[in-house]
Amino acid sequence: MQITKLELHTSCLQQQRKFYHEVLELPIVEENQNSFTVKTGTTALVFSQAPNTSSNPFYHFAFNIPHNQFAAAKAWxxxxxxxxxxxxxxxxxxxxxxxxxxxxxxxxxxxxxxxxRHNLSNESNAPFSSESILSVSEIGLPVRSVSTTCEYLKQNLSINTWQSYEDVFAAMGDENGLFILNYIERPWIPIAATPGIFPTTISLVGDFTEFTLEDAMYKIVPTAK
Known part of the structure; x- marks a missing residue:
């Protein structure tokens, strides 16, 4: 599963812009007064100003890095x-x-x-930099029912459960792209943060009809490869 674009909300747009562009050194490929987009390998990561700045949306997402550069990435x-x-x-x-x-x-x-991810053949001998970030490979989706959401994703995307832990957590997709389905009352690791359901748009390579989850807070959109 390939995530081509991930669109998230933020209540601190300018601080986010500075962090991703100046601190993480990711190139900005598009921006206006209400949003900006950075290139993270094969994924466009978009942050848009939340309509209600007091809502403080927050998310969990992951970047794939070359499997042989864990120590170098951490030092960087x-x-x-x-x-x-x-x-x-x-x-x-x-x-x-x-x-x-x-x-x-x-x-x-x-x-x-x-x-x-050591199962992937994505090793690199180049010094680690922002250009070494390969893609957004996970997006956390807090849900009210993990099992129901799993079945819905199987029907709409023809993807399988990659890892599952009873009815509190499931990873759907593959190691290039995963939905991390997390029961809404199960804290995120590693800081035991209480999840919330916030607007999220995920664009995936595939031939399917756009659909939504969790009262239309999550939108899944098809894109060409």
């Missing part, structure tokens, strides 16, 4: 902003996923993840 990121440290732990080894990850917060307090 740590020189620009703080890696989340929870009780002395910064690195996460997801054995069942064959992946390593670390997390950081942006000015909106989005929980952002760099993940090295």
């Amino acid at each position: 990121l740590a020189s620009r902003t703080m890696v989340i440290n929870t009780n002395g732990k910064e690195d996460y080894h997801f054995e069942a996923w064959n992946a390593h990850a670390f997390y950081f917060l942006d000015p909106q307090q989005n929980i952002v993840e760099f993940i090295a």
Whole structure:
């Protein structure tokens, strides 16, 4: 599954712009007074001003990085902003996923993840930089029913459950692109943040009809490859 564009809301547009463009050094490919778009590998990441600035929307999403550059990516990121440290732990080894990850917060307090997936053949020998970020590979979607949403996604996108943990969490898609379905009352790791349902638009490569989830808060849109 390939996420070509991810559109999120923010209540601090200018701080987000500075962080993604000046701190993470991602190129801006489009902007106006209400939004900006940065290029993150093969994914366009869009932040739009939230209509209600007091709503404080926040999200969890992940970037794929070359599977052999976990340490280099962490050193690069740590020189620009703080890696989340929870009780002395910064690195996460997801054995069942064959992946390593670390997390950081942006000015909106989005929980952002760099993940090295060792099943993918995406190694790089170039020094790690913003150009090494390969794509947005995960978007967290807090939902009221994980099982119901899984079935709906299977019917509308013909995708399968990649990993599932009873009825509180499921990853749908594949390692290039995953919906992280999280029960609305289950806190996000690694900071135990209580999830919320906020406007999210996800554009995917595929031949399907646009549809929505969770009272139209989540919109899934088809795009050409």
